[in-house]
Amino acid sequence: MTMPMYVSPEQLMKDRADFARKGIARGRSVVVASYATGIAFVAENPSRTLHKVSELYDRIGFAGAGKYNEFENLRVAGIRYADMRGYSYDRRDVTARGLANAYTQTLGTIFTQESKPYEVEIAVAQVGSSQQTDQIYRLTYDGSVTEERGFVAMGGVSEPIATALRERWAPDLPLAEVLRVAVEVLAARDEEDPRDLAADDLEVAVLDRRRPRRTFRRLGGPLLDALLDEASATQDVPTQDDPRPGLHDTLTQDLAAVDPDATDAPADTRAGDTTADDTKADGSDGEQDTTNPQTQRED
Amino acid sequence: MSADQGHGLSLEFRTPRGSSFTEFLATRAPELLPGAGLRAGGEGVVEAPHGTTIVALSFAGGVLLAGDRRATMGTFIANRDMEKVFAADDYSAVGIAGSAGMAIEIIKLFQVELEHYEKIEGTLLSLEGKANRLAAMIRGNLANAMRGLSVLPVLVGYDLEDRRGRIFSYDVTGGCYEEQRHHSVGSGSLFARGALKKLWHDDMPEEQGLSVAIEALFDAADDDSATGGPDLGRRIWPTCAVVTEAGVRFVDDERLEELTQAVVAGRRGNPGGAR
Numbered sequence: 377m378t379m380p381m382y383v384s385p386e387q388l389m390k391d392r393a394d395f396a397r398k399g400i401a402r403g404r405s406v407v408v409a410s411y412a413t414g415i416a417f418v419a420e421n422p423s424r425t426l427h428k429v430s431e432l433y434d435r436i437g438f439a440g441a442g443k444y445n446e447f448e449n450l451r452v453a454g455i456r457y458a459d460m461r462g463y464s465y466d467r468r469d470v471t472a473r474g475l476a477n478a479y480t481q482t483l484g485t486i487f488t489q490e491s492k493p494y495e496v497e498i499a500v501a502q503v504g505s506s507q508q509t510d511q512i513y514r515l516t517y518d519g520s521v522t523e524e525r526g527f528v529a530m531g532g533v534s535e536p537i538a539t540a541l542r543e544r545w546a547p548d549l550p551l552a553e554v555l556r557v558a559v560e561v562l563a564a565r566d567e568e569d570p571r572d573l574a575a576d577d578l579e580v581a582v583l584d585r586r587r588p589r590r591t592f593r594r595l596g597g598p599l600l601d602a603l604l605d606e607a608s609a610t611q612d613v614p615t616q617d618d619p620r621p622g623l624h625d626t627l628t629q630d631l632a633a634v635d636p637d638a639t640d641a642p643a644d645t646r647a648g649d650t651t652a653d654d655t656k657a658d659g660s661d662g663e664q665d666t667t668n669p670q671t672q673r674e675d
Numbered sequence: 676m677s678a679d680q681g682h683g684l685s686l687e688f689r690t691p692r693g694s695s696f697t698e699f700l701a702t703r704a705p706e707l708l709p710g711a712g713l714r715a716g717g718e719g720v721v722e723a724p725h726g727t728t729i730v731a732l733s734f735a736g737g738v739l740l741a742g743d744r745r746a747t748m749g750t751f752i753a754n755r756d757m758e759k760v761f762a763a764d765d766y767s768a769v770g771i772a773g774s775a776g777m778a779i780e781i782i783k784l785f786q787v788e789l790e791h792y793e794k795i796e797g798t799l800l801s802l803e804g805k806a807n808r809l810a811a812m813i814r815g816n817l818a819n820a821m822r823g824l825s826v827l828p829v830l831v832g833y834d835l836e837d838r839r840g841r842i843f844s845y846d847v848t849g850g851c852y853e854e855q856r857h858h859s860v861g862s863g864s865l866f867a868r869g870a871l872k873k874l875w876h877d878d879m880p881e882e883q884g885l886s887v888a889i890e891a892l893f894d895a896a897d898d899d900s901a902t903g904g905p906d907l908g909r910r911i912w913p914t915c916a917v918v919t920e921a922g923v924r925f926v927d928d929e930r931l932e933e934l935t936q937a938v939v940a941g942r943r944g945n946p947g948g949a950r
Contacts, residue, residue, distance in 0.1 A: 481683025
């Protein structure tokens with residue numbers, strides 16, 4: 377029988393951290409950023425069904441980067457934790473801080489005790505009544521947690537993205553501007569070879585602070601195109617949803633035509649935008665899409 | 676064991692399992708399941724408030740669900756403005772008759788169950804799926820039903836695939852039956868059903884559907900002491916939920932007042948409602 381070789385705790389932890397970091401760096405990045413009326417999640421993710429961003433609870437969202445099965449496992453655990461807490465106490469007693477604490481304990485235990493650490497970075501964000509009360513927590517593979525002000529970039533090669541965001545992010549930006557900034561910094565992560573990220577390569581969702589209960593909404597279709605288009609007057613998501621489930625794709629201008637009070641788009645630019653009716657083909661006809669159900673109306 | 680025991684997401688939270696919250700709760704904290712504390716109790720009948728009449732009917736474009744507001748305990752009126760109609764999720768509503776405490780617990784769990792599935796799977800449960808989940812919960816309450824704590828729900832919902840409103844009724848053993856046109860449960864349901872049979876028409880507009888539901892509740896209250904009639908003095912109106920393609924919506928008080936006053940006025944001098 378051979379004696380197991382002695383490895384110092386320092387070396388062991390360093391090896392584990394290197395391993396986890398390498399795994400995370402292979403994936404693509406995610407940006408979570410607060411804006412005037414909510415918190416935006418922008419992930420580079422060509423899949424429409426395997427999500428990196430998810431609803432955890434009424435005002436709390438989740439973003440994961442790194443190994444899918446591992447952050448998916450954490451996402452589901454978080455939903456169970458939140459639903460259980462909300463069910464046994466009250467919906468108000470579910471907080472991002474509580475979830476971040478639960479995650480940090482879990483990741484810390486896994487990092488030191490399991491045969492392999494999780495190769496993940498996750499963010500838990502809670503939208504507050506104002507931008508000052510928004511909370512964004514970033515958690516890494518070893519269980520360390522930090523509360524970030526305003527924005528966080530993680531996964532992949534996140535350092536240059538975070539640096540670029542630090543220069544360009546500002547409080548009180550409208551959603552459209554924050555999304556454009558996020559997409560540009562995600563596309564420019566590799567300085568030699570900047571890419572062009574289209575709406576199809578992105579997974580975008582928001583926690584909209586103006587909504588009363590469940591605030592999480594996925595964005596897609598013509599609405600996302602309009603938000604990413606600098607020429608468009610659409611600056612924010614409508615506060616009311618399409619009648620049927622599916623991607624949140626009602627254009628702000630469309631809604632403005634029906635109800636002038638329900639929009640954030642400036643009145644003078646509204647009339648000039650002609651894309652609204654032409655592009656709204658998605659969801660209203662043909663096959664039903666019952667996925668992405670975060671499209672409830674307010675009662 | 677409770678929700679805040681220990682820190683972190685213990686292995687139970689992370690074990691791959693189905694997307695049912697009820698099943699998760701049964702392994703993690705079974706004491707939180709509806710009626711769990713009562714299961715260990717002795718024999719005998721418990722006296723607790725009971726809710727009474729619920730009517731459901733279909734109309735052109737959807738289904739609606741209405742309930743009176745009275746809860747009784749024997750001959751005693753326990754509550755005059757109880758809510759017995761709830762939104763289960765965006766596209767379904769559920770009304771309950773029977774033991775009020777049990778029913779509210781079951782509805783609360785049912786709501787979390789549907790939302791939990793939605794979040795985990797990223798898609799809505801089908802309307803049949805919802806109806807079957809509710810059936811399982813009612814079946815789980817059978818032991819309590821034997822002691823007089825029965826819960827009988829009616830589920831109405833908009834089927835996004837079939838593009839129509841549907842009504843599901845239940846029995847205490849968890850049997851789930853799809854109803855055509857209209858249905859009623861609770862102590863006053865005998866009378867409400869009679870009224871529904873006479874007043875319901877195919878393809879009624881929503882407004883007329885609401886009037887018919889209110890009139891059916893009026894008839895139930897007329898002959899059943901446990902069902903609350905329109906309380907004009909206190910301005911307490913029945914709860915009405917309308918489910919259409921656009922989701923669940925509760926009818927506001929002004930409109931209910933208008934409709935109820937019209938029904939009451941129509942019955943003045945004609946209390947039996949003969950046509």
